Amino acid sequence: MTADEARLSPLRVFDAVKALAFIGDLSMGQPTDHSPRTAWLAARLAHAAQLDAAACDTVRETSLLRWSGCTANAGGFAELFGDDVQVRGAMLENRSGWAKPLEGRGDVGALLAPLAQIHCEVSGEVARMLGLARETERALRHIFESWDGHGVPAQLAGEAVPFAVFVVGLAGDLEALGRAHGVAAALALVAQRSETRYPARLVAIAAQHAHEWIAELDRATPGELDAALATPAMQQTTSAELIADVIDLKLPWMTGFSRAVAATAAQCCARLTADPAAPLRVYRAGLIHGIGRAAVPNGIWNATTRLPESAWEKVRLVPYWTARAGKQAGALNEAAELASQAYERLDGSGYFRGAREAALTLEARVLAATVAWVALRSARPWRAALCAEEAARQLHDDVAAGRLSGEVVDALLADSGVTAPRPAGGGTPGARASAQGSSQASAPLSAREIDVLRAISRGASNKEAARALTLSPSTVRTHVESVFRKLECSTRAAATLKAAALGLL
Structure with a gap:
């Protein structure tokens, strides 16, 4: 059996999404049911907020894929904090002192913004590759935006932000903070973020229902969670x-x-x-x-x-x-x-x-x-x-x-x-020869651009890629910019993900 033959076996998108959610939860230092629980709470919050069925599906999909960009920026978190897994768990659970390693290094938000950009671009690309709706992709590309406009990557505010972002963000905070500090403490922290991270009307709904929702969630079986979270789009097939x-x-x-x-x-x-x-x-x-x-x-x-x-x-x-x-x-x-x-x-x-x-x-x-x-x-x-x-x-x-x-x-x-x-x-x-033949015919990249992309996808800086390929750093930079433009991305991680799908790596 060739690799091409092996790829023909279909996999339900929902099962791929659940695997990606598991990977994301591990990356975030969370229990491995964090994302499914967040999605369940987000679906309840969306329904209580009277969102229509399509918007509720967007909320479910966005919740499950929210951390699908975490592997892509793990190196950046490791450079800033040392332990990329532990610090993200501390951030999510609002543990004191998580930003201490950044003291004296400048504005924390500015330091984290490039990592957020990587995360958003990769998670949005994951949704696109899975064939999910444009609304889910857009929500993931803006998953760290805030109601008050101080989020990232685009500093959107209010109604300009996909509403699913607020629903998922609040549900995720309720799940993580509730587990770490108790539901009452979680609601107090959520209230402090009202009109900054998410709109007040969602906070009011959460305050009214959180205790009963979490009690019901704690009683739910894995099968019941699956039934509540699988959307029609996630019944399609994909590959692993x-x-x-x-x-x-x-x-x-x-x-x-x-x-x-x-x-x-x-x-x-x-x-x-x-x-x-x-x-x-x-x-x-x-x-x-x-x-x-x-x-x-x-x-x-x-x-x-x-x-x-x-x-x-x-x-x-x-x-x-x-x-x-x-x-x-x-x-x-x-x-x-x-x-x-x-x-x-x-x-x-x-x-x-x-x-x-x-x-x-x-x-x-x-x-x-x-x-x-x-x-x-x-x-x-x-x-x-x-x-x-x-x-x-x-x-x-x-x-x-x-x-x-x-x-x-x-x-x-x-x-x-x-x-x-x-x-x-x-x-x-x-398989490599076949992939190169087919992908180079369909991809818009030149042979030299592919060489540069392969080098940077494995972590080489522009200077290192230049030395390896006997090019000038400025030539490598020009090729990188061209690759980004042609692949419609702005980060090396997203370019690597797209190139892997094209068989270029």
């Missing part, structure tokens, strides 16, 4: 590649990694079994195996020295969170269960379960070996990418030690000696 791309936005050096794992694993699996469904299962698992990565601060991922045990404990929980995402994301449950075995080893030395050979299916063995292979062939902050021969040697060492399957490793490396796909090219050699 968007989830993979959002996952990989957290770390520029991971650009294309999940797609490369998926494509490589599917091809390897097809060599080992006659079951036509097996490569599809492995492909989808490869796309989403990194969901849990959102729960780990970027500072840990970017460390260039040996991790302390406390950091390793967070890393070991990555596949646990991936498994949990499947429980929440409906049709992705089977794929997430398989994906959560990506770091298991036959001798029980892997994580998070410490599963041994008898418990690991062929598909799990394929995924584990593929993740290891693609990672070894990729550059990391602590080492350069390994050449194919050295990466193959390390895999064979793991086979000899009883950690990886020899059958799988042989199949993985079979096609062309030890030459195999690298994520820097976006997948397997065949």
Whole structure:
């Protein structure tokens, strides 16, 4: 089975949205039901405010995708605060002292505005790629605007702001603050934000109904939440590649990694079994195996020295969170269960379960070996990418030690000696060539613009891209501006997301 064949299996938009909501909640340092609970409260608030059915649907969709841009600006939060996950949880829950790391560095709002721009642009693009209504996309592109005009990114005020923004913002505050401080305290904080963050009439409605709504919400089952939140637009189908791309936005050096794992694993699996469904299962698992990565601060991922045990404990929980995402994301449950075995080893030395050979299916063995292979062939902050021969040697060492399957490793490396796909090219050699042929024909970018885009999508500055491509910084800047104009975006993260969808990375 080729990667193109694997992509043909449809996924309900609602299940993709729930997976993206899970990733967003992890990124925000929140319980993984924060976004669904926010959406439920927002729907009640919208109905009580007498919004029509279409507006209520916009509120539901916006609530679930509100944090879908969080992986894209994680690096910026890490640079400003150190721990990108912890600080966003502190901000959302109004914990005192969250801005202390910014003391003496200028206006807090000005420092955070570029990060908000990235977030808004990416989340709006996610809605567009999912085929949701223009109203949902517009609300997400302005999700941090305020009633009084002091929000971002466009400083819109009052009626100029999509009304869903106020409904979702108030519902989100009620959910997070109510959980952290109690409903009464949450309502007091919401009241302080009346006529600044959101209009007074919404605050009055929340004050009247909040206690009964939250009590009812606490009694709701996951099935009841799903029934209350699924909109007609979210009954359409999509593919899981968007989830993979959002996952990989957290770390520029991971650009294309999940797609490369998926494509490589599917091809390897097809060599080992006659079951036509097996490569599809492995492909989808490869796309989403990194969901849990959102729960780990970027500072840990970017460390260039040996991790302390406390950091390793967070890393070991990555596949646990991936498994949990499947429980929440409906049709992705089977794929997430398989994906959560990506770091298991036959001798029980892997994580998070410490599963041994008898418990690991062929598909799990394929995924584990593929993740290891693609990672070894990729550059990391602590080492350069390994050449194919050295990466193959390390895999064979793991086979000899009883950690990886020899059958799988042989199949993985079979096609062309030890030459195999690298994520820097976006997948397997065949898939990459096909993608380049089709995407370059349809994309408006020149070959040199694509080269520059690939460099900056992996975190290179203009100067670094210039050195790598033997261009002047001014030429790179001109290409970047042209890429942004042609792709209709203004941030590198949004350009990366669009380029991944076009098969350019």
